Amino acid sequence: MTALATAPATLVAHGIGSREDLPLPLGWAIAGAASAVVVSFVLLGLLWREPRLNAEKAGRPLPEAVARVLDAPAFRRTLAGAGLLAAGYTLLALIFGPNDARNPVPWIVYVLLWVALVPASVLFGPVWRQLNPLRTVHTLLNRAAGLDPRDGVRELPAGIGWWPAAAGLFGFAWLELVSADPASLSTLRWAIALYCAVHLLAALVYGSRWFDRGDAFEAWSGLYGKISPLGRRLADDVLVLRAPLVGLDGVRGAPGLVATVVVMLGSTAYDGLSGSATWARFTQSHALSRQLAGTFGLAATVLALAGLFVLCTGVAGRLGGIGVRESANAFAPSIVPVALGYVVAHYYSFLAVEGQQAFIRLSDPLGIGANWLGTAGLQPSYALVTPSIVANIQVVAIVVGHVLGVIVAHDRAVKLFPRPKAVVGQIPLLALMVTLTCLGLFLLFWD
Amino acid sequence: MPHPPRPGLAALVLAVPLVLAGCGGAASSAAQGESPSSASGSSDSASSASSGSAGSASASPSGCTVGRTITVKGSSVTPPPASVDVTSGCLVRLIVTVDRSSEVHVHVVNLDKPVTAGTPATIEFTPTQQGVYEVELHDPDLLLVKLAVR
Numbered sequence: 001m002t003a004l005a006t007a008p009a010t011l012v013a014h015g016i017g018s019r020e021d022l023p024l025p026l027g028w029a030i031a032g033a034a035s036a037v038v039v040s041f042v043l044l045g046l047l048w049r050e051p052r053l054n055a056e057k058a059g060r061p062l063p064e065a066v067a068r069v070l071d072a073p074a075f076r077r078t079l080a081g082a083g084l085l086a087a088g089y090t091l092l093a094l095i096f097g098p099n100d101a102r103n104p105v106p107w108i109v110y111v112l113l114w115v116a117l118v119p120a121s122v123l124f125g126p127v128w129r130q131l132n133p134l135r136t137v138h139t140l141l142n143r144a145a146g147l148d149p150r151d152g153v154r155e156l157p158a159g160i161g162w163w164p165a166a167a168g169l170f171g172f173a174w175l176e177l178v179s180a181d182p183a184s185l186s187t188l189r190w191a192i193a194l195y196c197a198v199h200l201l202a203a204l205v206y207g208s209r210w211f212d213r214g215d216a217f218e219a220w221s222g223l224y225g226k227i228s229p230l231g232r233r234l235a236d237d238v239l240v241l242r243a244p245l246v247g248l249d250g251v252r253g254a255p256g257l258v259a260t261v262v263v264m265l266g267s268t269a270y271d272g273l274s275g276s277a278t279w280a281r282f283t284q285s286h287a288l289s290r291q292l293a294g295t296f297g298l299a300a301t302v303l304a305l306a307g308l309f310v311l312c313t314g315v316a317g318r319l320g321g322i323g324v325r326e327s328a329n330a331f332a333p334s335i336v337p338v339a340l341g342y343v344v345a346h347y348y349s350f351l352a353v354e355g356q357q358a359f360i361r362l363s364d365p366l367g368i369g370a371n372w373l374g375t376a377g378l379q380p381s382y383a384l385v386t387p388s389i390v391a392n393i394q395v396v397a398i399v400v401g402h403v404l405g406v407i408v409a410h411d412r413a414v415k416l417f418p419r420p421k422a423v424v425g426q427i428p429l430l431a432l433m434v435t436l437t438c439l440g441l442f443l444l445f446w447d
Numbered sequence: 448m449p450h451p452p453r454p455g456l457a458a459l460v461l462a463v464p465l466v467l468a469g470c471g472g473a474a475s476s477a478a479q480g481e482s483p484s485s486a487s488g489s490s491d492s493a494s495s496a497s498s499g500s501a502g503s504a505s506a507s508p509s510g511c512t513v514g515r516t517i518t519v520k521g522s523s524v525t526p527p528p529a530s531v532d533v534t535s536g537c538l539v540r541l542i543v544t545v546d547r548s549s550e551v552h553v554h555v556v557n558l559d560k561p562v563t564a565g566t567p568a569t570i571e572f573t574p575t576q577q578g579v580y581e582v583e584l585h586d587p588d589l590l591l592v593k594l595a596v597r
Contacts, residue, residue, distance in 0.1 A: 019555055020579035022595055023530070280590035281527045290588060387577050387597065447530035447579075447593065 020275060021349050021444075022387045024394060029445040032395040036402045036437040040430050043406050044423070051415040053408065055250030059233050059240025067239045076130065080139075083131035089365065094192060098367030099185045106183035107358035109192075110176055113217065115347045116355060121225040122340065125247075128221035134196060135211050135218075138203045152207030161213060161255030164202070166263050168195075168216025170302065173267030177274060178294030219260055223336050226251055227404075248336060248408050253329025261335040262309055265436070266302035268342040272443030273301060305436075309335065312432035320417030320425030330416055331429060334409035338436050341401015345394040345444060349385040356380035394444050402437040406430065511537040516567075517591050519545045519584060530593040535577055539594060541570040545584065551591065554581045 061067065069075055090108050097103040120127050129135070142149040175191055176182050203210045211218050225231075226247035233240045234250050251257070273279055274297060283293040310328050317327025356378070363376035371377070409429045417425045513533045518525045533539055543551055544567045551560045551570055555578060562568040562584075574580055580594040 020581070022577065022579055022597060277528045277530045277590065277593045281529070284522055284524055284589055285527065287522045382576065385578075447595065 021390050023447040024391055024444040028395050029441040032399050032441045033438045036399050037434055039403055040406050047410050051411050053246050053249040053411045055246055056235045058246045059242030062239045079130040080136040083133045084136050087133035093365035097365050102367045104361035104365050105188050111354045111358045115351045117221050118224050118343050121221040122227050125228040125230050126222040126225035128217045134199050149208040152205050154205055156206040156209055159255050162260040163256035164214040165216050165219030166256050166259035169263045248333040251333040257332045258328045261332045262306045263302055264339040266305045268346050270298045270301040276446050312428045315428040316425045320421045330412050331409055334405045337404035338401045341397045342440050344397035348393050349390050352384045353380055398440040402433055406433050513537055514540045516542045528590040530595050533594045533596045535575050535596050538573050542567050550585045552583055
């Protein structure tokens with residue numbers, strides 16, 4: 001009874017996980033911000049004057065044997081099968097597992113699917129596209145009916161673009177950071193059922209293309225996957241090893257792209273904001289309902305970042321001689337590394353600790369005292385989350401994310417802006433990046 | 448690709464921790480400096496814990512105590528929630544008075560304490576693991592205080 005009663009309480013912060021990092025010491029935050037500014041101007045002065053990130057042609061083809069394995073239908077089927085197996089395991093715990101903190105589903109959703117997918121994608125590319133169990137179920141349904149999964153009953157309208165993914169990411173952030181009881185089984189049952197129903201229906205209507213930009217997790221994994229050194233050369237679709245970030249050059253402007261990257265950034269920023277005592281003081285002193293204040297705070301964070309982004313890229317575009325919309329789309333990919341920095345800074349310790357908790361719980365998904373994976377009795381190690389390790393990783397992640405964002409933006413600017421205007425056109429972009437970096441550090445420092 | 452951007456980048460990435468290392472000393476002392484003033488409430492009890500009068504489970508080996516007296520009326524918490532610095536191994540003593548019976552939960556140490564309306568409840572524990580501990584009231588869900596344990 002006590003275990004049942006306390007279970008939801010220990011699952012509040014971040015959806016799960018009660019441990020929080022110490023705030024960043026002021027000196028570290030200032031050092032991080034200062035190095036971001038210095039590094040920006042050094043980069044701007046020293047960087048290449050010709051575009052160098054070329055997703056069309058760059059990269060060295062993988063050794064033939066490796067490429068043959070990775071491209072083999074059997075390998076694809078293995079990954080899809082692994083995704084199905086993981087989904088089945090999750091459903092088992094979701095439907096039959098205990099309704100308390102022993103249930104692994106919150107850890108599967110908020111730690112493994114959401115956070116661990118980021119490093120997996122940054123290393124290996126858009127892995128969720130291969131694992132996505134809904135894509136596989138959709139394919140199997142079509143095959144069973146003798147249909148081509150790519151065909152829907154309607155053409156996917158071009159105006160939809162990334163908007164469903166942006167909405168899905170916002171919805172997921174809301175579920176995790178705002179909803180009343182994100183880790184409770186009933187919340188997760190509803191959320192997962194709704195997610196499956198929406199995407200299977202949409203895929204049946206529009207064909208499997210729907211998942212490319214409609215599924216929040218494919219978009220999340222796909223955009224972070226563009227940073228990966230492993231990718232496909234656009235010119236010939238060959239698997240290549242390439243400099244990280246080259247893939248971001250291949251991201252083309254489309255409706256909803258800006259919204260998607262801004263939500264990626266804003267959801268993490270709001271996570272930092274809402275965890276602060278200042279935020280609690282504000283909401284509690286106004287007797288606001290937690291959900292109402294949270295919904296407002298999340299939306300306001302995303303909208304403020306969107307406004308800042310459109311303003312800065314718009315001014316840059318005007319200085320460089322291109323339109324506001326074109327400019328926002330063109331520079332959207334440069335936000336992806338910045339968002340990656342935010343994710344690493346905010347979720348490193350969460351992944352390090354709760355990732356272990358996930359595997360401990362996965363061993364006994366039904367709460368029957370089983371130990372299917374041999375990890376049930378383990379205690380999580382905190383060796384990787386000492387305050388100094390965490391603070392170092394946080395500052396380095398924010399600053400490196402900033403540097404990579406500046407590089408991507410610079411490369412775009414050199415491509416788009418005529419030579420004499422390229423440097424002056426980048427000043428608003430630099431202001432944007434420095435602001436986002438200082439904001440990221442401030443959220444880590446603030447309490 | 449003919450001109451990979453990586454060498455310059457790597458140098459910059461390497462430079463960052465060096466900058467940080469230079470600031471580390473000043474940073475940590477700045478953080479420590481805040482702790483005495485932010486331990487408000489019943490901070491006059493700082494010397495009383497060493498005699499062992501507190502329960503044996505919560506006695507602090509180092510003899511230091513951080514106290515805070517918190518009153519909850521409706522959804523208003525007095526003093527308003529803030530982050531309070533605690534040295535690892537010190538005894539934390541919270542005296543909580545609520546206007547509606549509920550339960551106080553201390554994260555990380557996973558301590559639950561029922562509190563009765565109108566009766567001050569004393570909650571004591573000795574955190575040793577560094578990190579931020581949220582102390583919150585259930586029903587209504589309110590953050591009471593955050594303890595930054597260093």
